Amino acid sequence: MAVSIVKTDRTADVRRAVELLGGMKKFVTGGEKVIIKPNICAAKDTFTGAVTDPEMVAEVCRMVAECGANPVVAESPIYPFKGSRVYQRAGYADFKSKYGFEFMDIDSADSREISIPRGRAIKASVVCDAVLNCDKLINMPVLKTHLQTVVTIGLKNLKGVVVGKQKHIIHLQGLHQGIVDLNTVVKSDLTIVDGIIGMEGTGGPTNGRPVKMDVIVAGDNVVEVDAVATRVMGGDPMKVEHIRLASEQGLGSLSGFEMVGDSLESVSARRDLPKTPGLNKILITDIGVRVMNLLRDPIMLLTGGERVVRKARLGELIIDEALCDGCRLCIPACPVDALAYGEQLDCDYKLCIQCFCCAEVCPRGALKKKF
Ligand code: SF4
Ligand code: SF4
Structure with a gap:
């Protein structure tokens, strides 16, 4: 399909980003169970650039509901953080009462071990049942840096479907390839990047500098979306190991796909990205x-x-x-x-x-x- 870019400082413009791709009906149909996976990694508010804005997530829930489907927002924060405190600070504690849509703490929900047949670093993982059983998965990362993986966008956001301490296995077996392995079994049907307030610097993903980037990037292929979003921050996706590996292993392209909406040049800037030493x-x-x-x-x-x-x-x-x-x-x-x-x-x-x-x-x- 394509990757859409919307230059904006309004969360409601997430609607335009999806309409540019053909509308939500292209991704979900009536009666489907749709998991929406934001990034709520730590007890930080949206102004820190560490977490996906709950207003944008709520707008995506409305779009899914308008298609007659059933949205559920699901997340597991960085281990050993407790969900309750994290969700309170990030503005998700009252998600159900405020917006009328379900919110699920993955660490308190049922989960099961799955095998990863194409896995090169990890052969199995413990993943939330609701994610495994859903009809569609909408991946909603925030646009930010990561001291170990340079950037953390859509591919890496899926680490949050792994329950609690089980995430450590990915670090022990090889983070970059482990992220790719996980994405071979847990697939994003639509990825929407909240880049309105992002993060730069070596303190990412939790302690970097918040930056107003004023952009939303969306698309049906998570690798393509990550490639574009990396370029929005002035980075080269070929130099981001997990994105390069995902592309080499056939999960998506780094270039050559259609881009719609605002131009990449109009939203790109050279951000302070962590470097990998030679x-x-x-x-x-x-x-x-x-x-x-x-x-x-x-x-x-x-x-x-x-x-x-x-x-x-x-x-x-x-x-x-x-x-x-x-x-x-x-x-x-x-x-x-x-x-x-x-x-x-x-x-x-x-x-x-x-x-x-x-x-x-x-x-x-x-x-x-x-x-
Ligand atoms: S390094 Fe940070 S997390 Fe660890 S004990 Fe000190 S303040 Fe706490
Ligand atoms: S292995 Fe090293 S870098 Fe990783 S959490 Fe332990 S002390 Fe920190």
């Missing part, structure tokens, strides 16, 4: 850090002392002790138990797999990736 930079820094450690504390290093103080290398976790207030929320977020709190927060770098799940949940932005 191999040569990693090697040079590694050697440099080893030499620095040797000069700083040679006896402890040579005798295999317990604690060798060193700066984080490129790609590693940095703990900003000045910002950390000791809340310990990050500790259960770590899939390999690399974090512990004694007198202060410590990371066992030998265990750390650099997934940055801890940084995603830190409410104070005290955990960062070394770029």
Whole structure:
């Protein structure tokens, strides 16, 4: 089909983005169960650019209901966040009473293990039953950066259909390919990106800088939508590993499809995107850090002392002790138990797999990736 672009600062214009694709009736029919999956990853309001605007989600529910179908909004936030607090802060706690449509916390709903026959990194996952049983899935990410995957848009938003701590398996087996694997079994029928307030910077997906991007991007193919939305932020989808892999594995194209509505140029700007360091930079820094450690504390290093103080290398976790207030929320977020709190927060770098799940949940932005 096509990807539509609407330059706007009004959530109601999501209707125009879908009409440009032929209208909601092209995607859903009367009597169907339609799951709408926003991004409500953390206890943040829409002005932070971290979560999909509930007003836009409600408008999509109305469009689905007008087709005679039954919309249900469903989400599971970043583990170990509790849904109740997250949904309260993000404006979804009273979704049913305010807008009249069902809202489901995936972590409290029934789920089951599914196999992923085409999976290269993950062969199975535990996914919400309602998502597996629905007739149509409408994917509604927000347009933002991610310190590990550069951007998080439609493909990555589907990680939220995996229940609670089960999301850790994707990090343990390989995040980029794991995202693609999941998208081979959980398919988006329509993807609508809320880019009215997005996020840039290395603090994404929860602690980046909010930016008014004033755009909605929509389409029937999630890879094509992600490719266009990445370009809206001035990025190259070929350099975003999970988007490139999804395209190479036949889930969609990065170019050559029709675009309708406003021009890409009219909504694009060069945003501050996290970079992936080159191999040569990693090697040079590694050697440099080893030499620095040797000069700083040679006896402890040579005798295999317990604690060798060193700066984080490129790609590693940095703990900003000045910002950390000791809340310990990050500790259960770590899939390999690399974090512990004694007198202060410590990371066992030998265990750390650099997934940055801890940084995603830190409410104070005290955990960062070394770029
Ligand atoms: S790093 Fe962040 S999440 Fe972890 S204990 Fe400190 S403030 Fe809490
Ligand atoms: S400490 Fe390392 S492995 Fe654990 S969540 Fe943080 S980045 Fe991931």
